[in-house]
Amino acid sequence: MTALLPRRGLAQILALIVILAVDRVVSPQFFDLRLQDGRLFGSLIDVLNRGTPVALLSLGMVLVIATRGIDLSVGAVMAICGAIAASLADSHSLPVVLAAALGAGLVCGLWNGFLVAVLGMQPIVATLILMVAGRGIAQLITEGRIVTFSSPDLVWLGNGAILGVPVPIEIALGMLILTGAVVRGSALGLLIEATGGNARASELAGVGTRAMILAVYVWCGVCAALAGVIAAADIMGADANNAGLWLELDAILAVVIGGTSLFGGRFSLVLAVLGALIIQTMNTGILLSGYPPEFNLLVKAVVVLAVLLLQSPKLSGFAGIMARLRRTKP
């Protein structure tokens, strides 16, 4: 459990609290919650709900990054899998739809993993290939249209609620727990961290580093597939042109905000998801603020820099405070 909730999350939690506080200032009703048609309703829920795709992406991405890789194709994979789900939704049952979509994500991940682990391509270019071609494949499936569906099952996946909590949030939480259990409950976590920390040494210690790399890309593909299905379910249609566009950058950002180094090694699933929430809290805040949209990117840039500086080991003042806080904890 220590690995799931590490000691190092203080900076991230602090950043989240600060951004939440700012959101409260720009939008006084930010923390209001009410029940609406058996579903919780309020800005906080929006943050969680809208944060779901990036959170799911970051779950896969964090593992890839831990092996010193990167996956630029997740946005395109989202589009592919969303398109598949949408095209099948009205003619097939939900399990079939899900199996097809997640299977496609798995194949995409295998392809990336094959290029990186077997052909030895550099991850950025290897996944750039699918980033470019993948969106084309998605558009091929939808022929550039927005494919809509009305299957209540799939719609429920995007808009339904269990115990008042929207389903996407629960799926993301479930995936976090599942990934955590798989990674930390087996030796996978250790071996992934070893592979990312020093692949040569790990190989010599008998770690199947190729298998590790293949596995993380596959998982990343599956997570992206799920994110794609949820995104499609959310708008009751697959928008192959825009689904997941540029989300790979948000996912990478989330992982880095979550304290995982782009040079591989130590990773934290919880903090990566927290990173995704930080980003979404900021996005929602921007939307609520009522500033003209020309400012969106500027605000984002400033907040990202601020959050990163907060974590910088070199800012000794803050690091000192953290160290002191940590010492007072049991």
Added chain:
Amino acid sequence: AELTVGFSQIGSESGWRAAETSVSKQEATKRKVNLKIADAQQKQENQIKAIRSFIAQNVDAIFLAPVVSTGWDSVLKEAKEAKIPVVLLDRDIDPSGKDLYLTAVTSDSVHEGAVAGEWLAKTVGDKACNVVELQGTVGASVAANRKKGFDTAIAKHANLKVVRSQTGDFTRAKGKEVMESFIKAEGGGKNICAVYAHNDDMMVGAIQAMKEAGLKPGKDILTVSIDAVPDIFKAMVAGEANATVELTPNMAGPAFDAVAAFKEKGTVPPKWIQTESRLLTAADDPQKEYDSKKGLGY
């Protein structure tokens, strides 16, 4: 002789764009024109490259759907030197290039915004009305124009006020997300009387957001948007959308005719062939509109 026409298309960022491409192909087949389409993936530099390679291939005419209004002078000069007529589709370019193209088959996006605004003003009457606006992509000229047209149209009516305006990037997902936050920020939607979206896709997303918030789009909150894609008629049939301004995807048809006439008889077409910006509401038999548009590749 069979004509070869190179068409530098922007990309396929929306259903409307996909429809424009497929309608262009249909029109080309109808007229036995050999149409070469180069997709620019939303990038002006790619469009310039495409035009250059069309020139290198010595096509009979070039169609250009410019991603942005400026920056075409030098490449169009090259086309002119090569004596290849250029027809602009869907958007106009900067005035300094008027002599560089044969004609422009476009709609007027400022006018589109104005039509939407006038409809809203008329429908609301004297009631005070807070409007929220879903803008297109920041920096896109269509977005700026549709905003401008709408703003001028409602400026004459003091009771209409745009209280919130944020970009929804022309997409459904962002339209929904932005509308969600508008609803939260405006007292659960109680303070909103109408939504204006720069395209139908965003409106479809916004309609979902309203429904999820327990509001009745089309009744509690009026909707008006632009493009007339099939899905907005579906919403109209369900009584969830009020009005849309049509932007026809058939820009290539008139363009082919103009080029053919110019090539065969030397007829110089007017500088601007404006397409109609029809206002379509629930009163205009949305089901029929839906059926007629369904097959066009939206």
Added chain:
Amino acid sequence: MKGLPPVLITAIVLVAGFALCALQFPNIASTRVVGNLLTDNAFLGIVATGMTFVIISGGIDLSVGSVIGFTTVFVALAIERWGVPPLVAFVAILALSAAFGAAMGAIIHVFDLPPFIVTLAGMFLARGASFLLSTESVPITAPVYSTVSDFALRMPGGGRLTAIAIIMLAIVIGGVLLLRLTRFGANVYALGGGRATASLMGVAVGKMTVKIYMLSSLLAGIAGIVFSFYTSAGYSLSAVGVELDSIAAVVIGGTLLTGGQGSVIGTFLGVLIQGMIQTYINFDGTLSSWWTKIATGVLLFAFIALQQGLVALARRPAAKRAGAVS
């Protein structure tokens, strides 16, 4: 010669690809298309040159596309709205972009933050700033612009070597010399070999980092000016995604993203390969939007795989030779 074989291989791949394209579309084998290739990719060649330095030093710069966008808007507004003479506007924007790069480099070094993220923030910042300047595209009508964009050396066969292509070639050559022949260049490789080690060996790592990002942004600024010549306009959405194109060009050119190895010539070839892929697709003209993307991806894959295969092949005889000696 360090790094030559992969470059040679990239060159072979380029020539072979060109020959194949020309077989299918004879029009491609003309000076006109070659001239277009250089002109159309001039701005990409310039940013990719800067990106090569950054990547060899072990970093990455995602902000370049946005810097180009900002530059075009700034230049256009300065000349058209604020009445600044073009030259002054150029100097100002180059100073500004250099300062921007220096700031990113300083943040990366001082706070020990990953370049990917710092420059990502830089990308948001520069794009956001250009939105603030103007969301409309601004045409530039200054006479310099028509003079420069009309200037071209005629090549035999109707091709044109334009001013911006010449600027690009000059910058590529300058980049080659800077990287190969100067102390700065050696230090760039040193940083890529290992920052900590380079620092222990007495390289002023901080200063170098600042200078490298400064160079990259400066070249992005120049690319922005070139882009504004190319389109005679300033537009806040121009050059979106160019950072990825230039990274791809650098990597296709045989530079390792892990740093420490690579060459500017390779990058130049990478730019041409990408340009050729596009030319081919444009000539084909039957591809829908999605097939365009798929074809781009497949060709990208084919080139990289071919190149990697050839590099692996080129290594093997070397091992054999060593074996023969023992």
Added chain:
Amino acid sequence: MENSLDPAPSLLEVRGISKSFGAVRALQEVDFTLRAGEIHALLGENGAGKSTLIKVITGVFPRDAGVVRLGGEEVAPRSAKAALQAGIATVYQEVNLLPNLSVAQNLFLDRQPMRFGIVREGEMRRRAKALLTEFGLDIDVAAPLGNYSIAIQHVTAIARAVDLSARVLILDEPTASLDRHEVEILFGIMRQLARRGIGIVFVSHFLDQVYEISDRITVLRNGRLVGERETASLPRLELIRMMLGRELAETTGARAAANDRPPREICASFENYGKAGYVAPFNLELRHGEVVGLAGLLGSGRTETARLVFSAERADGGQAKVEGASVRLQSPRDGVRHGFGYCPEERKTDGIVAELTVRENIVLALQAKRGLHRPLSRREQDELARRYVKMLDIRPPDAERPVGLLSGGNQQKVLLARWLATAPRLLVLDEPTRGIDVGAHAEIIRLIRELCDDGLALLVISSELDEIVTYSDRVVVLRDRAHVEELSGEAIDVTNILAAIAADGAAMQEARA
């Protein structure tokens, strides 16, 4: 201020230096004095703080307290570059050069000969060639440094520092990966520099070398100064006591009397095993309870043999058998599965995973062997880590520290622990005692013997022939990437090994000159 009674002027004075890393107090009020023209050995156990002291002096680490005076003037360099400019040149402990740059660029980085702002490549190569010739190296200086062995890299690093040293030269374990010949050349150069008035700080765990070259000795223990003595008046046992804080019966070069053990069962055998361009095909039998030593010059193919045996490298011919059964060794995983273990010589790049903790590094191979689905519980991991931290005396005894923060010798112990934890049948050790202090050195040799008594088969590479002689039951001598001789029983002694190595030594000598 202190009154210096020293006869020679003190060149570098270090007073009251303290340095902590978080809770670890690496240095506490350490004093150190280097005189002009002397060779001063800085000694201490692994983790005593030698490297830290050096890095504090050169400004790589900021210091918590204390002053450094160079030639009487206080200096506070804030970076390695500043220290270089002040006249202090350093070879840090791990080879700190850039493998991607050419040898010449490494030697002249940031001080290349220039003309009109352009590096004079030819001139630089000429000078590099000349510089390396002094160290007996005749290599292509235009080739990337990474193409060469760690030994050559080390010599290059030393050459660079020597060429740079204006007033002070600091060498942190420069001889760890050198063989006798290179060491002699280095000592010759050090003496020459000292005669020119340069002060030299020399860190080493080879006490013989310390006595051979140094004038004075400063000993650190647990980050504190123990004392400073004239080398000539400090008996060896006394020195060891200063370092360890306790007595130690130093192992001698004498062979252990274990020769008349009955013949053992074969653990693994290799027939005609080899790889073109790597090592010529060889035959090798490794028996349970037996140590086979590999001896040879640098580059003779010892590491290559070790990697083939362990399966880090795939053979292109020959036959491998484990416990009599034919096996195919394709990748390290196969080796690990068959119960092999391998401590590589380049521990930074091939051995440790710096970021992971001591515990995680120790369990890594065992976990890889058990497979994903059978994770070691945290308790088992802690237990293993505790056991080996204690058994090998890893310091600091904190299993949750990232290994990268440990001193070099302790990292080596962690690697050993990693393989011991897998309970291997065959252990391949490439330079296991490199960079290890006297105490631990004795400890590891004792351990090798013990493991051997427990029936483990061992293949050990060492450049210290005394050491090889001490524990080996058989010694295989390599030359030019081929096994040339196998010695066993009474035939194993330093002279015989040297003779085998130098069988065509005349030619070798010529090539080196």
